[in-house]
Amino acid sequence: MYDRLKGFRDFYPEEMAARREIIDTVEAACRRYGFRETASPHLERAEMWTDKSGEDIVEELYAFEDKGDRHVTLTPELTPTVARMVAAKQQELSKPIKWFSTRPFWRYEQVQQGRFREFYQTNIDIFGTDDPRADAEVIALGAQLLVDLGLDADDFEFRVSHRDILGAVLRSFDADVDVPEAVRAVDKSDKLDENEYHDLLVNAGLSYEQAATFDERLSATTVDTLDALADFAGTEEAHEAIDNLVAVLDAVAEFGASEYCELSLETARGFDYYTGVVFECFDATGEVSRSVFGGGRYDDLIESFGGEPTPAVGFAPGYATLPLLLERAGVAPDESLSTDYYVLQVGDTESKAASVTRELRAQGYVVETDISDRSFGAQLGYADSINAETVVIVGENDLADGNYTLRDMETGDQETVPVSEFPE
Numbered sequence: 001m002y003d004r005l006k007g008f009r010d011f012y013p014e015e016m017a018a019r020r021e022i023i024d025t026v027e028a029a030c031r032r033y034g035f036r037e038t039a040s041p042h043l044e045r046a047e048m049w050t051d052k053s054g055e056d057i058v059e060e061l062y063a064f065e066d067k068g069d070r071h072v073t074l075t076p077e078l079t080p081t082v083a084r085m086v087a088a089k090q091q092e093l094s095k096p097i098k099w100f101s102t103r104p105f106w107r108y109e110q111v112q113q114g115r116f117r118e119f120y121q122t123n124i125d126i127f128g129t130d131d132p133r134a135d136a137e138v139i140a141l142g143a144q145l146l147v148d149l150g151l152d153a154d155d156f157e158f159r160v161s162h163r164d165i166l167g168a169v170l171r172s173f174d175a176d177v178d179v180p181e182a183v184r185a186v187d188k189s190d191k192l193d194e195n196e197y198h199d200l201l202v203n204a205g206l207s208y209e210q211a212a213t214f215d216e217r218l219s220a221t222t223v224d225t226l227d228a229l230a231d232f233a234g235t236e237e238a239h240e241a242i243d244n245l246v247a248v249l250d251a252v253a254e255f256g257a258s259e260y261c262e263l264s265l266e267t268a269r270g271f272d273y274y275t276g277v278v279f280e281c282f283d284a285t286g287e288v289s290r291s292v293f294g295g296g297r298y299d300d301l302i303e304s305f306g307g308e309p310t311p312a313v314g315f316a317p318g319y320a321t322l323p324l325l326l327e328r329a330g331v332a333p334d335e336s337l338s339t340d341y342y343v344l345q346v347g348d349t350e351s352k353a354a355s356v357t358r359e360l361r362a363q364g365y366v367v368e369t370d371i372s373d374r375s376f377g378a379q380l381g382y383a384d385s386i387n388a389e390t391v392v393i394v395g396e397n398d399l400a401d402g403n404y405t406l407r408d409m410e411t412g413d414q415e416t417v418p419v420s421e422f423p424e
Contacts (some may be wrong), residue, residue, distance in 0.1 A: 001228055005107075007117025018333040019319060022149065023102055026122050028319060029145035030100040035124060038101045040081045046073040047275055048080040056179070060107040074106040078123040078316070079273065079301065086127050087307030095128030114321035115412035121293070125314030127302065129394060135277045135313050136251030137295060140294070142281060142315055143257040149322075150331030152158075156292065159264035160249065160279045163296070164241035165229070166268060169217060170206075173232040177205035184269035186218070218265040223249065226263075241276075246279050273298045277334065278315070288324045293317040340390065343369040347396035356392055357405070359423050372399075386411060392422075 011019060027037070040348040048062040063073035075081060078101060086097060102122040111117065124141065126134045126288020146156055149315070156213050157377060166186060170177045185200035192200070202213035213222060221229050226246065230238040244420050245263075261279075269278040278296030282288075302310035326332040341360050345353045352370055360367045368386060393414075397424050403416040 005117075007111045007120070009116060013078075013337055014335040017337060018335045019323070021333040022119075022319065022323065023122070025148050025309075026145045026395045027100065029103060029141060029148050032120070033098070033139075033141050033144075033372070035098045035100040038085070038099045039103070040075075040078070040085060040101065042104070044075050044081055046071040046267055048084065049073065049076060052119075057239075062108055068400075072322045077106055078103070078105070078121075079125075079271075079298065079314070080291050080305070082123065082125055083305050083307075083312070086310060087302050087305040090302070090307045090310065093128075096134065097127040098125075099123045099127075114288070114324050116320055119318055120269050120315045121318035123314065123316045127310055127312045129301060130297075132247035132277075133251045134253075134311075135248040138295060138313055138315055139248075139252050139279060140255035140257040142279075142295070142317070143260040145198065145317065146260075146281070146325075149326060151329055152326070153259045154262065155284055155329045156281055156325065157284045158261045158279050158281050159251050159267040160252075160261050160268040161263070161265050162241050162245040162277050162296075162298050163268065163274050164237060164276060165245065165265060166218075167232075168230065168235050168238035168241060169214065170231045172235065172238075173206060173210045173214070175205050175207065175210060180316035182206070183268050184270055184272075186266060187270040189266055191300045205344050217380065221263065221265050229265075245277060250403075267294075269294055269296050271298075271404070273301050273304075275299045279315070283325050283328060285328065285329045288321065290321060292321050292325050319338060321368065322339075337387050338364040338366065339368055339386045339388040341367045341392055342379070342386070342388035342390075343367065343376060343392045343394060344376070344379045344383065345370050347395055349394045349396060349399060351393040352399060360392075363423065364395045386418055 009023055048060060050058050061073045061076055063071065066072050077415040082099065086093065100122055100323055102120065104118055104120050106118050109115065119187055123136060126138060142158065144421055160394060161234060163183065167179050170179050170182050182201055182204035185197065185204060188200065189197045196210055197212040198215065201214060202208055206214060215230060217229060226242045230242045249258070249261065252261055267280050268278070275294045276297035276299065278294070281292040283292065297313040299311040301333035302312060316409065323332060343353045343357045357367050357369045374382065387411050393407060393411060395405065398405055399417065399419070402419050404419060404422055405416050407414045
């Protein structure tokens with residue numbers, strides 16, 4: 001008997017039914033916002049990540065040499081892949097390009113609550129516009145799909161930040177700062193105590209006094225004090241980044257999603273390719289301790305793959321952590337099977353039962369019938385196990401009278417109907 005690999009999961013029909021309902025709801029929201037579905041390979045050249053991402057993700061790759069001596073990897077996330085796709089057909093695609101894709105990814109990392117080595121998510125991206133309304137639209141879509149799943153403003157919050165503000169403030173210190181390393185430290189700050197966080201900032205080039213000042217400036221900033229932060233940084237970069245962030249937040253309000261958002265410059269996102277506004281979704285109660293999903297702007301990535309300069313923004317809800325939030329809020333779909341009809345055979349009625357089954361399926365119903373030569377009682381028990389709503393009893397005696405018997409499985413009530421009137 002073989003054991004399942006650690007960090008990989010099986011989904012039995014009841015579990016998959018609940019997952020499918022969540023995924024269908026997310027994808028339906030994407031389609032309403034005009035996003036179009038794509039698909040892409042699960043295996044890519046490893047250089048797409050070793051060249052473009054931080055060391056953390058490189059160490060997590062499921063990478064190997066294939067039979068053609070190519071260094072390949074199972075994809076750990078979609079952004080470089082979709083950037084490659086855009087770069088390949090850039091001149092043919094109408095802009096803005098609005099795509100989504102639901103698929104699995106793989107990372108060799110520590111298994112914990114809501115984090116597995118194989119995981120599924122829906123990537124949602126807009127390419128070809130740097131308008132703040134594009135950033136706002138992906139945030140509004142993120143809020144909308146959560147509302148469609150049954151959540152409200154008391155259940156979740158979006159923490160919105162801007163990578164260029166962080167960079168401008170870090171560069172304003174009289175120090176040789178490794179900005180990407182410092183930003184990665186900011187991304188980890190909510191998981192560390194203050195001393196550990198400051199140690200990471202010092203490792204990135206700040207002094208302990210500067211690290212404390214930087215930490216204080218970020219944690220104390222509100223929308224009303226953004227101008228003061230720009231003055232502290234004292235650069236045009238800071239003022240432009242703050243103007244952009246304010247424009248995005250204003251557009252979020254126009255899209256009707258501002259009640260779900262708060263400013264949080266301590267939110268950074270860990271990947272190095274993010275360039276502008278970033279955001280993360282969290283459980284508003286804190287019971288789900290880690291980010292539910294996140295995203296942001298990555299304007300330089302398409303060009304890094306050989307395409308024309310192409311601004312881009314996106315996010316990716318995942319199906320490991322998102323169900324935890326739905327369960328906490330009491331709105332998770334039931335893990336149960338659903339069957340509209342079970343066609344039960346009594347006696348030599350196989351041909352007529354098959355005909356009824358075909359007709360019901362042709363009308364779009366979920367229908368099962370006996371394929372195991374079971375007794376009446378065994379068939380009825382099976383119908384109950386698959387949550388059949390109605391059992392159609394096709395029996396020799398009823399057929400002799402020109403009838404079927406319909407049994408409501410919830411109430412146990414039965415009625416006879418003429419063969420000529422069912423299933424029409």
